[in-house]
Amino acid sequence: MKTYLARLPQDFMSLIDAAGALASARNETAYLVGGFVRDLILGGRNFDLDIVVEGDGIAFSHEYARRLQGRVTSHHRFGTATVYLAHHLKVDIATARKETYPQPAHLPVVQPGSLRDDLFRRDFTVNAMALQISGSESGRLIDFFGGRKDLEDGILRVLHPVSFIDDPTRILRGIRFEQRFGFIFERHTLGLLRSALRQSMLERVEPQRLRDEVILLLKEDSPRKAIRRVAALAGLSFISPKLRPDPDMMRTLAQIERRIPWFQAHASCARPIEKWLVYFMGLVGGLSVPDIHAVCRRFVFRKADEKRIVSCVEVCNKAVAALAKKDLRRSEAFHILDPLSYEVIILMLSRTDRKLVLGRIMEFLKFTSGTKISVSGHDLGACGLKPGPHYQRILKTVLSAKLDGRAPDKSSELRLARQLAREEMNRKGQQHASSRTRQTGD
Numbered sequence: 001m002k003t004y005l006a007r008l009p010q011d012f013m014s015l016i017d018a019a020g021a022l023a024s025a026r027n028e029t030a031y032l033v034g035g036f037v038r039d040l041i042l043g044g045r046n047f048d049l050d051i052v053v054e055g056d057g058i059a060f061s062h063e064y065a066r067r068l069q070g071r072v073t074s075h076h077r078f079g080t081a082t083v084y085l086a087h088h089l090k091v092d093i094a095t096a097r098k099e100t101y102p103q104p105a106h107l108p109v110v111q112p113g114s115l116r117d118d119l120f121r122r123d124f125t126v127n128a129m130a131l132q133i134s135g136s137e138s139g140r141l142i143d144f145f146g147g148r149k150d151l152e153d154g155i156l157r158v159l160h161p162v163s164f165i166d167d168p169t170r171i172l173r174g175i176r177f178e179q180r181f182g183f184i185f186e187r188h189t190l191g192l193l194r195s196a197l198r199q200s201m202l203e204r205v206e207p208q209r210l211r212d213e214v215i216l217l218l219k220e221d222s223p224r225k226a227i228r229r230v231a232a233l234a235g236l237s238f239i240s241p242k243l244r245p246d247p248d249m250m251r252t253l254a255q256i257e258r259r260i261p262w263f264q265a266h267a268s269c270a271r272p273i274e275k276w277l278v279y280f281m282g283l284v285g286g287l288s289v290p291d292i293h294a295v296c297r298r299f300v301f302r303k304a305d306e307k308r309i310v311s312c313v314e315v316c317n318k319a320v321a322a323l324a325k326k327d328l329r330r331s332e333a334f335h336i337l338d339p340l341s342y343e344v345i346i347l348m349l350s351r352t353d354r355k356l357v358l359g360r361i362m363e364f365l366k367f368t369s370g371t372k373i374s375v376s377g378h379d380l381g382a383c384g385l386k387p388g389p390h391y392q393r394i395l396k397t398v399l400s401a402k403l404d405g406r407a408p409d410k411s412s413e414l415r416l417a418r419q420l421a422r423e424e425m426n427r428k429g430q431q432h433a434s435s436r437t438r439q440t441g442d
């Protein structure tokens, strides 16, 4: 395994070396565990350093953070801590622990244990290997359950028969790994998974935990495949009793998958796209608005996210219809698209194949998005126009003129702004005069 470690970037190696040295100084043993070891063997990249200490993980993490000038957050109840370091690096550190599940599908009771206990509480054999990083046996792979062989064979195998009953979120985790790595469930494991589903175990999990797993699933490279697999094995009623994996939904998800790269190729995004959110909207978009609210509440989405999801779904269809109108000016298309988030625009792209609509969105993304005018409220004030909501209206009219080619340069923008300001003042003056007339009865 030393050769695997040699592949790691230097800054990672120094974090691992520092943990190993600290463990030796404290007379404890430290191990890399979980997905990090799995991905190291697979040759993939994983930046989530996960360390288990046979000893006192919390005290270890504080000393580790002190040595590397990091910051710690810890959960004494679970014996876990996260150390945050410079350059956005973070290391999870835990005391080796044993878990027991007093009730199926509920959180476990945790107590300190051996490394073997700690590996035995894990989801699949491929995630239950450890790599020692301290002492004379540093670099040794510890593989009690045949994880390495399963990894080579591409097999997902649980560690004991009640694994999916103890923690049914492992069903969704398993599907995620199956799809990500192209692995298959070992036959007995698949039987246990189906049996847990027949007992409706997913429905017994705390909804927030299900939500987190669904989001992780939607963050995968190809969530469509994973959703299709979840739907085939488990159905989607654990998300909403009304949710059916119908062809429309599957088509939308496939379209989203195609449109995300299209969008990225045409737009210069100022922030990363929240892909999971687009897929989530694609997933629930066929439900009625009250049903979407119900899903969001059950999953305890933040109020702001709930509002965003519902309004995105609502706005999307209206915006597609508006963009499909025949004689739409460039500025009108701009004002439809400009207030929308990237996520809604991608959802719109997934809902239509009409060339007219796609062309308008492309024009917006490539050319008109981000268009600014040179005149400002200051110029309107200089004309003597008092500030008010009409400022925004006038500036929007100037922007439209620019987009439609009627105010191609700064001086024509200014000319138009001044003309509109004068018209506004005249209108105000007339209003003023007519209200005076009413008061005096002249």
Ligand code: ATP
Pocket (backbone or CB within 6 Å): 033, 034, 035, 036, 046, 048, 050, 121, 122, 123, 124, 127, 128, 167, 169, 170, 173
């Ligand atoms: P990913 O590559 O998606 O991050 P990961 O395997 O690193 O996958 P994490 O959620 O970071 O997953 O968990 C780290 C490790 O903790 C896992 O590899 C597994 O050993 C263990 N683990 C996580 N969740 C569970 C669970 N629900 N049941 C049992 N073990 C778990």
